[in-house]
Amino acid sequence: MATIRMIVGADIAVNFTDGMFKGIYNGKQCHVSDIATVLSRAWSAGVDRIIVTGGSLEESREALAIAETDGRLFCTVGVHPTRCKEFEEGGDPEKHFQALLSLAKEGIQKGKVVAVGECGLDYDRLHFCPADIQKKYFEKQFELAYITKLPMFLHMRAAAADFCELVERNRDRFTAGVAHSFTGSADDCIKLLSFDNMYIGINGCSLKTTENLDVVKGIPVEKMMIETDSPYCEIKNTHAGVGFVKSKWPSKKKEKYDQECIVKGRNEPCLVRQVFEVVAGCKGINDIGKLSETLYHNTCRVFFPHDLDSAADALLAGNSTS
Numbered sequence: 001m002a003t004i005r006m007i008v009g010a011d012i013a014v015n016f017t018d019g020m021f022k023g024i025y026n027g028k029q030c031h032v033s034d035i036a037t038v039l040s041r042a043w044s045a046g047v048d049r050i051i052v053t054g055g056s057l058e059e060s061r062e063a064l065a066i067a068e069t070d071g072r073l074f075c076t077v078g079v080h081p082t083r084c085k086e087f088e089e090g091g092d093p094e095k096h097f098q099a100l101l102s103l104a105k106e107g108i109q110k111g112k113v114v115a116v117g118e119c120g121l122d123y124d125r126l127h128f129c130p131a132d133i134q135k136k137y138f139e140k141q142f143e144l145a146y147i148t149k150l151p152m153f154l155h156m157r158a159a160a161a162d163f164c165e166l167v168e169r170n171r172d173r174f175t176a177g178v179a180h181s182f183t184g185s186a187d188d189c190i191k192l193l194s195f196d197n198m199y200i201g202i203n204g205c206s207l208k209t210t211e212n213l214d215v216v217k218g219i220p221v222e223k224m225m226i227e228t229d230s231p232y233c234e235i236k237n238t239h240a241g242v243g244f245v246k247s248k249w250p251s252k253k254k255e256k257y258d259q260e261c262i263v264k265g266r267n268e269p270c271l272v273r274q275v276f277e278v279v280a281g282c283k284g285i286n287d288i289g290k291l292s293e294t295l296y297h298n299t300c301r302v303f304f305p306h307d308l309d310s311a312a313d314a315l316l317a318g319n320s321t322s
C-alpha cells in the first residue's frame with residue numbers, strides 16, 4: 001500500500017476524458033464517476049503533478065475543464081493522429097486550427113495548458129485515419145507549437161521513419177518534445193535522441209517484453225520521463241518487468257467496484273510508481289531518490305519551466321522525509 005511518502009514526480013499522460021473514469025466501460029455504466037478518488041490515491045502515492053491529455057478539439061476542451069479543478073492538474077491541446085480527419089470534417093481545416101489555437105492560448109493564460117498534443121503518427125491504426133492525413137495535420141500542429149512556444153507531446157507508433165522526417169523538417173519550430181508511450185526499437189530510440197530536446201516517455205506498454213526492457217535499459221535517464229497513459233497501458237502480470245514492481249494496491253473488478261480499491265484492468269496515475277520501480281529495477285539503479293529527481297527535473301524543464309526550482313524543492317523535501 002502507498003503509505004510510504006516518496007514523491008515520484010509527475011504522471012505526464014492521463015486520459016481523464018476516457019469513459020472509464022466516469023464508470024463507463026464499453027458503453028455500460030459499472031460504477032460512479034471517480035476522478036476525485038483516483039486523484040487522492042495518486043497524491044498519496046507521491047504523484048505531484050498530472051498532465052491530462054487531449055486527443056481532439058472537444059477532448060482538449062474537456063481536458064482543460066478537468067485541469068481547472070485542481071492546482072496539480074495540467075493539460076495538452078491538440079489532435080491525436082487517429083483523430084486527424086476532424087480537421088477536414090467541418091469543411092474548413094484553417095478554422096479548426098484557429099479553434100485549437102485559441103483554446104491553447106486560453107489555457108496558457110489560465111496556467112493550465114503545458115503542451116501541444118497528443119499529436120504525431122500512428123501507423124498501427126490507419127483504419128481510423130490514413131497516413132497522408134496524419135502527416136498533413138501532424139505537420140500543421142508544429143505551427144501551434146511555434147505560435148504558442150509550447151513544447152510538443154508526441155505519439156509515435158510504428159511510424160519512426162516518417163515521424164523523424166517530420167520532426168527534422170520542423171525542428172526549429174518547437175522548443176522541446178516527448179515521444180510518449182514509447183514502444184519502438186533501440187534504433188528508433190537512437191533516431192529520436194539525435195534531436196536535442198527530445199525526451200522519451202515510458203509506461204507499462206514500454207515494459208511488456210524482454211526486448212522492450214533492453215531498449216529501456218539503453219535510454220539515458222537524462223532523456224526519460226515516466227507516465228501511466230491511464231486508463232490504458234497498465235503493467236500486467238505477464239509483463240517482462242513485473243518482477244521489479246514493489247508498490248501494490250488491492251484491486252476489484254469493475255462490477256464489484258469499491259472506492260478503496262483500484263479497478264482491475266483500469267490503469268490510474270498512482271500506478272506511475274510501478275513504472276518508476278520497473279525502470280529503476282531493470283536499469284539496476286539503487287539511488288532511487290536521485291532517479292526520481294532526474295526524471296522529475298526532465299519533466300519540469302520541458303513542461304513547467306517557470307517553476308523548475310520550486311518543483312525540485314518539493315521533490316527533495318518529499319524524498320528526505322521518506
Ligand SMILES: *[C@@H]1O[C@H](CO)[C@@H](O)[C@H](O)[C@H]1NC(C)=O
Nearest residue numbers: 015017018019053054055118
Ligand atoms: C481518451 O479516451 C477517449 C475515449 O476512450 C478516446 O476516444 C481518446 O482517443 C483518448 N485520448 C487520448 C489522447 O488517448
Ligand SMILES: [Zn+2]
Nearest residue numbers: 118155180181
Ligand atoms: Zn498516445
